[in-house]
Amino acid sequence: MLDPERKNPAVPIEGNQAAALEELHTPPMRLQFGPSHPATHGTVKITLDLEGEQVVWSDVEVGYLHRGFEKECETGYYYQNIPYTDRLNYSSPILNNTGYCMAVEKLFGIATPERCNYIRVIGCELSRMADHMLCIGASAMELAAFTPMLYLIEGRELILDMIDSLCGARVTTNFVRIGGISADMPHNFPEFARPRLDRALKLFEDADKLLTENPVFRQRMEGTGYLSREDLIAWGVTGPLLRAGGEPYDVRKVHPYLVYGELDFDVPVGEHSDNFDRYLVRLEEFRQSRRIILQCLERMPDGPVDADDPRVRWPGKGRVFNRMEELIDQFKLVTEGGMPPAGEVYHAVEAANGELGFYIVSDGTGKPWKCRCRAPSFSNMSPLSKMITGGQLADVVPTFGMINMIGGECDR
Amino acid sequence: MSAEKPEEKAPAAPELSPLLEKVLARLGDRVLERHTARGDDRIHVARERILEVARILRDDPELNFDLLLDVTAIDYFGQPDDFETKLQVWDQNRAVMRRLPQRRHELVLPPRGPEPRFAVVYHLTSTRLAHRLRIKCRVPEDDPKIASVTPVWPAANWLERETWDLYGIVFEGHPDLRRIYLYEEFVGHPLRKDYAKHGEQPIQEYVGPGAKEPRRPH
Structure with missing residues (x-):
């Protein structure tokens, strides 16, 4: 389901960092951020791939509060x-x-x-x-x-x-x-x-x-x-x-x-x-x-x-309790x-x-x-x-x- | 009676709003129908041509629909198209019932829609020209597919995923068409009218990559 090619080619990793990665052969680290994380005010899951501190790929998942x-x-x-x-x-x-x-x-x-x-x-x-x-x-x-x-x-x-x-x-x-x-x-x-x-x-x-x-x-x-x-x-x-x-x-x-x-x-x-x-x-x-x-x-x-x-506003209670038409009207509107x-x-x-x-x-x-x-x-x-x-x-x-x-x- | 009716309808024959005039001039016969009701402009387009229409609407400097607000679908499950005939039938039936209730077996049922079951609806606006437009494309039940407009408006990405999730309409050419609210193993599409409101289902087992082996009985 997740993208197997996780690296984003649009983000070049440059300079010393690239050289260090070349030496270390570090694979990107997968970090699950959420769904319930103290540093987010909302229930959402963010999947991050990190090269050091840099985010190279991410995926956002919502839907934890879906209730139809x-x-x-x-x-x-x-x-x-x-x-x-x-x-x-x-x-x-x-x-x-x-x-x-x-x-x-x-x-x-x-x-x-x-x-x-x-x-x-x-x-x-x-x-x-x-x-x-x-x-x-x-x-x-x-x-x-x-x-x-x-x-x-x-x-x-x-x-x-x-x-x-x-x-x-x-x-x-x-x-x-x-x-x-x-x-x-x-x-x-x-x-x-x-x-x-x-x-x-x-x-x-x-x-x-x-x-x-x-x-x-x-x-x-x-x-x-x-x-x-x-x-x-x-x-x-x-x-x-x-x-x-x-x-x-x-x-x-x-x-x-x-x-x-x-x-x-x-x-x-x-x-x-x-x-x-x-x-x-x-x-x-x-x-x-x-x-x-x-x-x-x-x-x-x-x-x-x-x-x-009268199609949407209900007649007041004073009229509903004293008149027939308003009583019917309210009954029809409610039901x-x-x-x-x-x-x-x-x-x-x-x-x-x-x-x-x-x-x-x-x-x-x-x-x-x-x-x-x-x-x-x-x-x-x-x-x-x-x-x-x-x-x-x-x-x-x-x-x-x-x-x-x-x-x-x-x-x- | 029959002579009066065309006269009554003549003023109701839709006048073109200034926006629809521009849209029609630009899109020509790609527009199947157009309506202006309650201040909203709406056009109907064949689903095969949606991508072409989307490109024109976005790129034409006089239309400039650069902001896609919403993509959703409607399920006209066994209903007449766009509910435009239903009220007349209902009024007719009510009149029959009031005068001759013993003849209720003659009541007319609303005609079943000649159109396909689903409609995919797009809401557009322009940030520069501040006009709004609604596009509708009918999609049949047995082949619920339509081209994705993600290449034109990236905003359609999540909105089309949502429509796939809840209505089961496949957007061809979408870069990443998976469910967004529900989980992958969920069966069915809950906003369809034939999915019951209380159609709850137990949580399905995860079968994707990395799923655990089923536990063996002792």
Whole structure:
């Protein structure tokens, strides 16, 4: 199954090293990195062949968290599949909820009210901030810088508190509904959120100071994991990795959804396409997300949060208990699900790691015929072997950390 | 009745979106069908010509589809093609049931699809021009093969491995077509509609190189 010709001819071994190998006749050493390794935050097996410290061949195996998300979705009604999407990228679940629900809304042809869109944007950006904090903190910890992780986890707790006040859960949010959200945000949410955002930014900047000017951290990050801009595009990489390569592709700007078209934010772009630029892009995206949330809190309009569409939104309990028609309506919606017209849609949102797309095929019944998730982690992982081959063994850890592979989403 | 129907359908006759105009001008008769629904553009291509079409779509400066987002498949197991006729049949049946339930034996079943069972679906976008396109290729059940687009977009490497793993579609010319989520000894392809949701199987024994000899009975 593995390639018997394990040497990569594209990587010449030069100079003294070649002479030494000639003398010693050392065969390449096979090293199994993972599936459960303390220096990777994700369950993945990397098979490496080493000449000394240099990686000459590598093979990446994913699939340890495969649990049949798509098969499971085909047997549930549209509204029953929303909790499964929490478990895709479990460090930023509201983004996945939003992506799935917007794809289903596109299938139904539903437009959500303005207030709902603003609250969704706040939820999405809070999730993005939490995701970037976890990614940076965990990657730094794998490079033996433990202190920034403590700052970032404290900041992440503040963000999870805000998500908690929005929907009552920290991680398994199940917040967004088809045609709306589970509940309007608390009336004092702006007063609750602003000091916490400031405090999270303060902690984030402390971690930034600890890392960005740290010579050891920079030596491990700079120049490692390089992949050219053309290769990144050809390998289907999106998100902070692609933007660190100089390509300003961001779904929020290119195909604006929700209210991103009206908001003022910048898309940071890197130059060198190495791990350090990927880290810097994430730093700046965190600040831009905070900026987006502050704008949303200011501009938030009043009004309903649910679309007025009886095909997907359930009538309130007050009406269900007192009127016949609404009782029947709720009964039909729960037992048969809302039925969209037959057809197929693809809708993409910008998740923390790249373009998260949902491709849904409907046969006109209450259950999707096919529900495909285009996971950013999966496409971003595919060139990992190309990034690490030819480099040092120690470069595998920061490269893998900056790809930020999330097992739940990559393996589905 | 019959005179009204063409008039109703006339405005629904698909207007070409600006992107599809460009695509059609460039691809010509390689496009079998084209649709624009809910803002998504979609073309159907014969599976023999997918590689040729992929090269044109990537290299033409006006199309410039350089980013392959997704490769997947759909299993239309015993269903009409693309579910476009099914709703009409369903509405018709519902009307019969409402008026004359005693004649339910006359209900019409949805026609079986004339097309092959599987469809391989590609989602493309352009980083420079920011448009999206979906390509569909039908693949029959008895010969589930299609050319790999890995030479055009290396991104297809893992995505095609995933499609092979879960749907059992063989991508010819793929450099390394092995299963990606499941293990090599797994039997069947679980996202096919005839693989039951609870079709669990015990872990199969490893038979590859380096497998242990079966233990001899005492």
